[in-house]
Amino acid sequence: MEFEAVIGLEVHAQLLTDTKIFCSCKNRFGDSPNTNVCPVCLGMPGSLPVLNRKAVEYAVKAAIALNCKINSSSIFARKHYFYPDLPKAYQITQYELPFAEHGWIEIENGDGTKKRIRIRRIHMEEDAGKTLHGDSFDQNSYVDLNRAGTPLVEIVSEPDISSPEEARLYMQKLRDILVWIGVNDGNLEEGSLRCDANISIRPEGSDKLGTRAEIKNVNSFRFIQKAIEYEIGRQIKLVKGGGEVVQETRLYDSQKNITKTMRTKEEAEDYRYFPEPDLPPLIIDSQWLDSIKESLPTLPDEVRGRFVKDYSLTSYDASVLVRDRKLAEFFEETVSSYSGEPKKAANFIISDFLGILNEEKKELSDASVKAEDIAELLLLVDKGVVSLRVAKEDILPEMVKFGGKPEEIVKKKGLIQISDESELINIVKKALVKNEKAVEQYRSGDEKKKTKAVKFLIGQVMKETRGKANPKILNDLIPKVLDETE
């Protein structure tokens, strides 16, 4: 019998508000432990939560971007469990009536096929603090409550995901959207975006759900895919060997690439949910909803479609540009001050500019290069003032490393392209003397060999002039000089 996998993801995303969800403490990662705390997030008796309006706004933005229906009234609930990082001994969350439901996003598989993954619900809740455990020298455990009360949305998918790759694509798509609309920083390593994966198997073609195992908190895209791959394999082997999958929570060990039992269904806690008496129902009226809708930027999929249509970019190039909203804006600004083909600008930005940023470990935002500078540089190439190679290898790196306008750099470093014919003839003649073999090859009469020889000689002249010779002119000039000197 063949089996197929069924996967549903529960994703927690921290919202990028300045303050926490129920108090005015700072919502910030990396500060000294227990410096951003107050009676509310420390769970002191008698303290009362006050809902952060901005957190609701961000949560609603996320829900709209994920095509959800927004409930005009929803309820906060208490979820009880005991753990040192949860001083109230309950988490304020939403349970029976979440603020958003019935959404979806579309993922694109490697072969270009699109698939819609439905989102069952999104609810708001508070994050817990963090426990830090010592080592063999320090056997204490510590609690840091800076994170307690960080606003979260939990995004619960339907079990529509059918492979480890789809799970990764879904998670990446979620991140891209949340980061694009500015509600989450997309940092899986720091835990601002976390994923629990529910996995079951069933006979291929069956429409019944099998018993699922849940893998907790996997913290990278690669590990999501690998953990699920392992877990599917484990379940199939188990069932083929006559065993049965039990409902349980498992942990992924990324070093060994295995999942291990954390707790079984019998050990599962009863959370004793009940409505939170200290908070009124959350009402999102249509006026507020409309104004939040209006504040949303155009979403990445739509921008990508526009790039393909308006600028004749390939779908792949357009996807690269919309991975980051700043980059997409940068590209459009470049195009608006560049009179050449948008495709050329896209190529230059994707293959050259991003490459150099990456080498220099710089973000687009910390490089001083402006879109108009890229446009100016491309125009210098189009006008033949500098060669493309010099633009890529000399000017652009200089701009990224030290700043400065393309034209200034050209002047300062003497990079103007050599297009003067008599000057080029002299350079070519010298190159011919140095490369007798290629000259012989040219004179052999064989057309193929001829072209090859010319190509080689262009390369030699480019090398000699450190990329400054105009290759277009050389292409005609080299055969001409060769034929004349025969």
Ligand code: ADP
């Ligand atoms: P819980 O409330 O215990 O977390 P839910 O029924 O709300 O459980 O489901 C949580 C997640 O598990 C959802 O993303 C859902 O799609 C997924 N899920 C539920 N049943 C299965 C199953 N049999 N196989 C795989 N995923 C499942």
Ligand code: MG
């Ligand atoms: Mg769950």
Ligand code: ZN
């Ligand atoms: Zn506080």
